[in-house]
Amino acid sequence: MRFKLSTSGMAVMAALTAVPAVAEQMTQDMERMEVTGNRFNDYKTGVASGAMRGDISLMETPQSVTVIPDFVTDEQLATNLSEVLVNDSSVTGGSEKWNRQVFNIRGFELSSGSGYLINGHQQWSHYVQPIETLQQVEVLKGPSSMLYGQSGPGGLINMVTKKPTHDRLLNLGFDTDDNGSTRLQLDAGGSLNEAQSIRYRTVLVKQDSQYWREYQNGDNQERDRWLGYLNLEFDVTDDLLLALRYDHTEDKTGIDRGGWLNDDSQLIGGREIIWDMPWAFTDNTVENLGAELTYHFNSQWQVKTGYNDQQFNRQRLDSAPALAKNSQDPFADGYTISAFDRYDDWQHKTGFVDITGQFTTAGIEHQLLLGGNMLKYYYGQLRVSGTKNQLVMPGSPVARPALDYHDDDTKSESDYKHYGFYLQDLITLNEQWKVLAGVRYDEQKKDGVGNNSYAVSPKFGVIYSPVDYGNFYVNYSKSFTPQGLVNDENDVNYKLNLDPEYGEQYELGTKWELFDGGLLLTGAVFDIKVSNVTVTQQLANVTADGKQSITTQSGEQRHRGMELGAQGRLSEQWFMTGSMMYLDAEYVRDEYDPQQLDGKTPIDAPEWSANVWTRYEMTEDLALNFGAVYVGERFANQTNTISKAGYVRFDMGAAYTMNILGADVSVRMNVKNLFDKDYLDGGSNTDVTVGEGRHLSLALESRF
Template sequence: MKFSPLFLAVSAVLSATTVSANTAANATDNLANHSSEHSSLKEIEVIQVKGSYFNSYKVDNANGALRGNISLLETAQSVTVIPDTVINEQLATTLGEVLANDASLTAGSKQRNREVFNLRGFTLSSSNGYLRDGHQHWSHYQQPIETLASIEVIKGPSSILYGQSGPGGLVNMVTKKPTANSIFNLGLDVDQEGSSRLTLDAGGAITEDESLRYRANLVKQDVTYQREYQNGEQRERERFLGALVIDYDVNEDLLVRFHYDKTNDKAGLDTGAWLDDKGNIIGDDKTIRDMSWAFTDITVENYGVDVNYILTDSWQVKLGYNSQTFERQRFESAPKKPSGFVQGDVYTSKPYDRFDDWQFTTSFIDFTGEFSLTGVEHQLLIGANYLDYYYGQLKVKGESFAYSAGQAEPTRPDISYTTDDSLYTSEYNYYGIYIQDLITINQEWQVMIGGRYDKQSKEGADNESLLPKAGVLYHPSDSTTFYASYSEGFEPQSSETINDDEDLNYGMEIDAMTSQQYELGAKWQLFDDRLLLTSALFDITKTGVLVTEYYQDDSYRTSQVGEQRHKGFEMAAQGAVTDKLFVMASMINLDASYESDEKYTGKTPIDAPEWSASIWSRYELTENLAINAGAFYQGERFADQDNTIVKDAYTRIDLGATYKITLNNTDINLRLNVKNLFDTGYLAGGGTSNVTVGDGISYRLAVQLAF
C-alpha cells in the first residue's frame, strides 16, 4: 500500500497533540460525504463541481429519524436538517448557535460552560436527548460542531428506535465522513474581544485504489467573553479538538469505519445573572457573580467502529460500537442568591472542588431489508441497541464566605477533590429490541408501524416498557405528503425514590416518566423540488414530571407533578427560492402547561415561549460575492415556576458577507459576520438565579483556504 503524505502528516499531528479541526465545508464536500457512504461502495465516478453552493440549504433525507436513508417525504414525523453550509456561513462555534435556526428549539441555561435546550418546550436531557451518528451521546459539554456534516432535529418521542428519550425529541449530530477526493481546508476566525479559532479539515484516499480513506479535524480555540468577573477580569475559555475517521472497503459488500476524537475544554465559570421580582438584571448585565478562580476543565474521548455489510441485494446489516469517557473537574465558588437581593447586598458563596467521571458505552445491530409481499412493498428494520452507564464523583467542600460588590476578591480555597475518600457511584444498563416496517401500499399510500421492548437494570430503579409507534402517509403527488402519526416515549427516573437527603421530600416514591404524541403534518416540495415546506400540528402529554422548588432559606423540595401538556403548530421552509436566494426559516406557536397538579395546574414551564421564529438567508450577488441576513425572535417566557417573573420578547438581527478569491488553484473565502446588529439587549435561557444575558453587538472575521 502507498500512503498519502498528507494523511501521514495529519496522523503525526494527531498523535502528538489531540487537537482537531473546523470544517470549512462547501458543495464539493457535501457531494463527497454522500458518495463515501456504503451505498456507494461500488465504483462511482466522483464529479467535483465548483462555483455556486447549489441548493445546499435543502436536505432530502434524515438517517436518524427512521435509522435509514429514507426520504423526508416518506417520514411521518417532523424533522429539520441543518446542513454544514449554514453552520459555516454563520461561523458557528457552539451547538446553540446552530440550533437557533430551528424555532422549535429554545435555549435554556448556559451556566458552567455547557448548553441546555428545550425542544417543543421540553428540556433535552444530557443523557438521552442527543445522538451522534445514531449512538446515544453524553452531551454535558459544548459539542465539537467543526466535525459535523449536519444536525438532524427529530421531533416528538423517539423511544421506539433509541430507547429512553424525552417527549420533545432528539438532536442527532451527523459527523463528516472520509472522502475519496482530497480535501485540505484551513480556517482562522477572530472577533472584537480577541477570541480566535484556528481550524484544519483534511481528507482523502490513503491508498491508490481508494479503498482506504480518512478524514481528520484539528481545532484550537481561545475565547474571551463579553461578561467579566467583579475583579475586572474577563471570562476566558481554551479548547482543543482532535478527530480522525478512517473508512476501509474490505470488499464491494463490506465497509468498516473507525473513529476517534478527543476534546479538551477549560473555561472560567459563569453561572448566570440574577433577576429581581420584575425580571430585571440585578447590577450590571456584564457582571459575573462567580469568583475569577472558579473554572471547569473537561476532557472527552470517543472511539468506536461501525460495520456495514450487504448480505444480499435486498438485505444488509449495520453494527455500531462507541465508547465515550467524560472527565470533568469543576472548582466552584457557588454563589447563592439571597431572597430580596439588591445590588450592594452581601451574598454567600459555598466553594467546592468536584471531579466527575461519566462512561458511556453504546452498541447496536440493525438488519434492514426491502422486499415485496403479496404486491405490497416493505422497508423492514429489525434491531437492538444497548447502553452501559457509569458515573463516579469525588467532592470536597470549602469554607463558606460572604461577599458584596466592591470588596476585594477572596483567595481561592486550598481544597482538592483528590482528598475525598468516599467515591459516589451510579451505574445502570439498558437494552432494547425494536422492529419497524414502512409499508408502501400503492403510489399514494404508505403505512409505518413499529414497536419496542425496553429494559433498564439499575439497583433500586429497574424498569421495562413496551412502546408502539404508527403513522399513515398520503402522497397526492410525487412532491407532496400528508401524514398522521402516534408515538410514545419512556424515561425511567434515576431512582425509585428521591434520594437527596437535603430535599424536603427525601424518600418519597417516584414513578417513571412516560409521554404520548399525536401529530398531523404536511410536506411540499416547490420550485422544481428546490424548496421544502413543512408544517405540523402536535399534541404531547408527559406524566411523572419532577419539579424542584427553592425557598428563601436555601432549602428545596422536589415534587412529581401530574401531567405536562404541550400543544402547538410549526411551519418551516428550507431551500432555494430563486437561483440566487436561499432560505432556512421556521416558526412555532406553543401552548405549554402543567395539568392535574394541585400547585402547578395552568402554569407554563420555564423557557417555553408561546411564539418563536427564525430565518437565515443567503443571496448571491455575483459568483464571488454573497450576503447573509438572519433574524431570530423569542416571545415572552417565564423565568420561574410560579409564572410571576417574565423575560421580555426580543428579536436579534445578524448580517454576514462572503467574498471568494481564487489564486493558484486555491479558493480563499473572506467572511465578515455581525451578530446582534442593533445591539439589542435581551435575556436568553435560564431562571431567576442563572439567566443567560445575550451578548451585545459582535463582529467576527474569517479567512478560509481550500486547497
C-alpha cells in the same frame, strides 16, 4: 393573552388544507421560471439518518424533522451547538452555566443522558458539544423512544459527523471576533491508497475565547479548547465496510452561571457582571472511540452494527454564588458563595445491531428494520466542600480556597444498564399511501429492589401523497424516560429514586417539495401529554440545613402547538432557511401539588418563536446574508411570577471568494445583533443567560 389551541388549531388546519392549491399555483409559476446555471443547493438536505435509523428520505418520514447542514452554520460562523440550533424555532435555549448548554424541544428540556445522539449513539452531553466535526444536525421532533429507547417527549438532537472522502480534501480556516477570540481549524480527507479502499477524515481545532462579561476583579471569562477528530473507512470487501472513529476534546473555561432576576423581572446588577469568583472553572476531557461494521447481503438486505465508548472526566471548582437569604440587593446586603471542588467521571458505552431490508409481498412494498441497542452507564463523583453560605460583598476579593477533590476518600457511584429491541416496517400500499408501524420493548436495570424500569413503545404513521411532490401525514408515538435519583445534595429530596416519565404524541403534518425539489415546505400540529412529570423548583427560602430546591413528581404536562418551516432555493441566486412555532404549554397537576403549578407554563417555553437566514448571491464570488431571530415572552420561574421579555435579534453577513495560487480563498464578515438589542436568553431567574450586544466576527478560509 394566550390563544387556545382550539382556535389556533382550526386556523392551522385551514392553512394545511389550502396547501395543495397554493403548491399547485407555485408549481405553475415555477414551470414558467427559467433557471440557468448549475449551483448546488447547500441549504436543503433530503435525508435525516436518525429519523428512521436509515437513509430514508424526509418525504417518506411521517414525522417532523429539521436538518441543519454545516454549510449554513459555517456561513453563520457558529462556534457551538446553541448557534446551530437557533436555525430551528422549535428548539429554545436554557441555562448555559458550568460550560454546558441546555435545550428544549417543543418546550420539553432535553436530558444530558438521553436527549443527544452522535451518529445514532446516545451521548452524555453535559458539555458544549464540538460542532466542527459535524456534517449536519438533525432535530427529531416528538417522542422517538420506539427507535432509541429512553428519550424525552419533545424529541432528540442527532449529530451526524463528517465522513471520509475518496478525493483529496484540505480546508484551513481562521476566525476571530471583536472580543479577541481566535479559532484555528484544519479539515482534511482523502484516500490512503490508489484503490481508494482506505479513506480518512480528520479535523483539528484550537480555540481561545474571550467573553464579553467580566468578573468583579475586571478579568473576562476565558475558554481554552482543542479538539482532535479522526474517521477511517476500510472497504474490507465489496460488501463489507468497516468504519473507525475517535475524537478527543479538552475544554477549560471560567464559570459564569448567568444573571439573577429580581421579583420585578429586572436583571440585578449590570449586564456585564459575573457573580462567580474569578478562580472558579470547569475542566472537561471527553473521548469517544467507536466502530461500525456494515455488511450487504445483497442489494436489498444489510446488517449494520456499531459500538461507542465515551469517557467524560470533569473537574469543577465552583464558588456557587447565590443571593443572600431574603435579599435581592447584593450590593447592599452582599451575597453568598459555597465553594467546592468536584471530580466527575461519566462513562457511556453504547452498541446496536440493525438489520434492514426491502421486499415485496402480494404487490406491497416493505422497508423493514429489525434491531436492538444497549447502553451501559456509569457515574462516579469525588467532592470536597468549603464554607457554606459564606457572605461576600461585590468587588471584594475572595482568595481561592485550598480545596482538592483528591482528599475525598468516599467515591459516590451509580450505574445502570439499558436494553431495547425494536421492529419497524414502512409499507408502501400504492403510489399515494404509505403506512409506518413499529414497536419497541425496553428494560433498564439498576441495583436495588424496585429500581428496574420496563416499557413498550409503539409508533404508527400514515402518509398520503396526492401528488408526487407533496404529502400529508399523521403519527402516534410514545416516549419513556427513566429519571434515576435526585443527584443534588441541596435538594430537599436528595437521593430520592424517581419513577420514569411517560409521554405520548399525536401529530398531523404536511411536506411539499417545490421548484423542482429545490425548496422544502413543512407544517405540523402536535399534541403531547406527559405523565409523572419531574419538577424541580427553587425554594423561596433556603432551609435550616441549606436545602435550596425541591424535586417532586406529580400530575401531567401538556404541550400543544404548530410548526411551519421552509428550507432551500427560492431562485438561482436566493436561498433561505426559516421556521416558526406556536406553543401552548402547561402543567396539569393532581391533588398532590405542593408547588401549585396547575395551569402554569414551564420555564423557557415561549408562545411564539421564529427565525430566518438567507443568502443572496450578488455574483459568483460575492454573497450577502441576512437573518433574524424572534423569541416571545418566557417565564423564568416555575410559578410564573417572573418573566423575560420577548425580543427580535437581527444578524447580517457577507462573503467574498477569490482564487489565490490555485486555492479558493473565502473572506467573511458577520455582525450578530446588528442593532445592539438588549435581551435575555435561556435560563431561570437564578441563572439567566444575558444576550450579547452587537458582535463582529471575521473569518478566512482556504480550500485546496
